Amino acid sequence: xxxxxxxxxxxxxSLTPDPRFVFLSNNHKEAFAHLLYGINNRSGFIVLTGExxxxxxxxxxxxxxxxxxxxxxTALIFNPCLSPTELLQNINREFGIPTxxxxxxxxxxxxxxxxxxxxxxxxxxxxxxxEVQDLETSVLEQIRLISNLETDRQKLIxxxxxxxxxxxxxxxxxxxxQLNQRVTVRYHLQPMDFQNTVHYINHxxxxxxxxxxxxxxxxxxxxxxxxSGGLPRLINAACDRALLAGYTRDTIMISSRIAKxxxxxxxxxxxxxxxxxxxxxxxxxxxxxxxxxxxVIYFSWHDLIDRFNTPKHIEAIEEKAKEGIVLEEQAxxxxxxxxxxxxxxxxxxxxxxxxxxxxxxxxxxxxSFWNVSPFSESFxxxxxxEMERSLQERNxxxxxxxxxxxxxxxxxxxxxxxxxxxxxPGRRFISLVGMENEKLLIDPPIAGxxxxxxxxxxxxxxxxxxxxxxxxxxxxxxxxxxxxxxxxVKRLQGLLREIEAYSGPxxxxxxxxxxxxxKRFQSLKGIAQDGxxxxxxxxxxxxxxxxxxxxxxxxxx
Numbered sequence: 001x002x003x004x005x006x007x008x009x010x011x012x013x014s015l016t017p018d019p020r021f022v023f024l025s026n027n028h029k030e031a032f033a034h035l036l037y038g039i040n041n042r043s044g045f046i047v048l049t050g051e052x053x054x055x056x057x058x059x060x061x062x063x064x065x066x067x068x069x070x071x072x073x074t075a076l077i078f079n080p081c082l083s084p085t086e087l088l089q090n091i092n093r094e095f096g097i098p099t100x101x102x103x104x105x106x107x108x109x110x111x112x113x114x115x116x117x118x119x120x121x122x123x124x125x126x127x128x129x130x131e132v133q134d135l136e137t138s139v140l141e142q143i144r145l146i147s148n149l150e151t152d153r154q155k156l157i158x159x160x161x162x163x164x165x166x167x168x169x170x171x172x173x174x175x176x177x178q179l180n181q182r183v184t185v186r187y188h189l190q191p192m193d194f195q196n197t198v199h200y201i202n203h204x205x206x207x208x209x210x211x212x213x214x215x216x217x218x219x220x221x222x223x224x225x226x227x228s229g230g231l232p233r234l235i236n237a238a239c240d241r242a243l244l245a246g247y248t249r250d251t252i253m254i255s256s257r258i259a260k261x262x263x264x265x266x267x268x269x270x271x272x273x274x275x276x277x278x279x280x281x282x283x284x285x286x287x288x289x290x291x292x293x294x295x296v297i298y299f300s301w302h303d304l305i306d307r308f309n310t311p312k313h314i315e316a317i318e319e320k321a322k323e324g325i326v327l328e329e330q331a332x333x334x335x336x337x338x339x340x341x342x343x344x345x346x347x348x349x350x351x352x353x354x355x356x357x358x359x360x361x362x363x364x365x366x367x368s369f370w371n372v373s374p375f376s377e378s379f380x381x382x383x384x385x386e387m388e389r390s391l392q393e394r395n396x397x398x399x400x401x402x403x404x405x406x407x408x409x410x411x412x413x414x415x416x417x418x419x420x421x422x423x424x425p426g427r428r429f430i431s432l433v434g435m436e437n438e439k440l441l442i443d444p445p446i447a448g449x450x451x452x453x454x455x456x457x458x459x460x461x462x463x464x465x466x467x468x469x470x471x472x473x474x475x476x477x478x479x480x481x482x483x484x485x486x487x488x489v490k491r492l493q494g495l496l497r498e499i500e501a502y503s504g505p506x507x508x509x510x511x512x513x514x515x516x517x518x519k520r521f522q523s524l525k526g527i528a529q530d531g532x533x534x535x536x537x538x539x540x541x542x543x544x545x546x547x548x549x550x551x552x553x554x555x556x557x
Contacts, residue, residue, distance in 0.1 A: 053233025
């Protein structure tokens with residue numbers, strides 16, 4: 001409503017998570033450092049607590065996006081309402097572990113084999129579970145059993161438990177003492193102070209296209225800070241209402257008085273008075289309960305299906321496919337379909353293809369951009385080695401991505417993304433092939449649309465995916481490390497000099513100056529500054545030099 005009035009490109013204080021708006025305050029950075037310390041020191045259990053809206057999930061996403069998949073394997077579990085068996089199945093799915101349909105082994109054994117494999121390859125496996133205060137005791141016990149997976153020397157998996165402060169009271173129960181004793185790193189995320197609150201607000205204004213420092217007065221900042229207590233979620237709500245109040249009063253400067261009016265309106269709409277209106281409570285309560293019931297049934301559809309026998313499950317799939325045909329007919333002639341209707345069409349369309357066929361189509365979309373031959377119908381996405389071999393035959397490499405949209409956009413490569421849709425068993429895949437007018441272009445089109453908004457992708461994307469890339473100078477397999485010598489190091493130094501990250505001589509020795517140049521480049525690109533010349537670093541390095549002709553998300557279509 002107020003975008004044009006203030007000159008914003010988009011809503012600056014939307015409550016929907018968007019990686020482009022991520023701001024890490026001093027407290028968030030300290031929490032980040034604690035988590036990273038616990039992971040790299042293989043502490044086993046790490047606990048992060050904080051009030052509702054304090055930014056715990058933001059810290060988790062920022063952490064996982066910074067862990068290079070060449071050296072880490074990560075999984076993030078958001079849904080705490082799971083049984084012990086469902087938790088194991090979700091963990092295995094998030095790690096991309098193929099499901100054993102023969103039932104000859106249980107999920108814990110399958111997970112253990114995966115952890116041993118990753119440990120043998122020198123990777124650290126990280127499992128983050130959010131909203132743990134809602135977990136049942138039996139599920140927490142299952143998590144403790146997972147932590148028992150270890151070698152004689154070290155833990156095979158690092159587990160981050162994130163939740164509200166009441167989780168600490170749960171850990172202090174007598175029956176939780178075994179789990180509590182294993183937690184070696186703990187951090188409680190405090191709200192932001194006033195200075196960080198001001199920086200946070202200005203940061204979001206700038207990302208949205210506004211003029212930071214010219215919209216909110218200093219007294220308005222203080223008013224918003226007093227109301228929010230430094231909690232990001234409340235800051236967003238208060239700033240949004242303050243901007244709306246300024247718009248309705250036809251003023252582009254948000255004073256303390258206008259901020260107060262916006263906060264008053266916010267409180268009015270979030271607190272229901274008692275007294276005279278108590279007789280009116282029953283009707284909205286019934287409406288809310290009805291809506292919640294419908295939502296629970298809708299989003300739990302997949303779980304309900306699983307409780308029926310196999311014939312009923314097949315019938316449900318057939319009905320869903322039929323529904324997709326009807327919805328497609330209804331959609332003909334519509335130029336843009338949005339919201340819940342698009343979700344229904346998208347789910348119905350993805351129902352009609354198998355997991356392997358969905359993967360093949362998505363991979364072939366990327367193959368066309370790299371001008372290589374398509375993959376055959378026997379292509380198997382679940383066999384990582386087969387994927388790598390097939391790509392190597394096409395002079396391509398495969399990068400397995402795990403992170404958030406912000407990191408993906410920084411890498412700026414076309415990608416095959418793993419989608420998770422409500423009620424849709426298994427995985428489905430789409431190709432992300434470009435950006436245009438704040439939209440993410442996809443191929444093949446879904447429900448007549450060739451794009452997704454940032455928020456739609458965040459809602460449906462698991463955070464995992466695959467990227468194709470080329471290593472024309474053959475640097476990845478050379479294992480470049482301190483004091484490595486050879487012509488391949490000289491080629492690396494030449495690339496770093498080409499982008500002006502290195503100014504030393506081409507010695508062919510990976511010395512301290514060369515490592516510092518790699519770290520400077522990594523810092524510039526917003527990835528972990530470890531000085532390791534891995535897949536992610538090389539991808540960004542090749543992408544930064546025009547002569548390598550890398551298909552980019554940000555490039556012209």
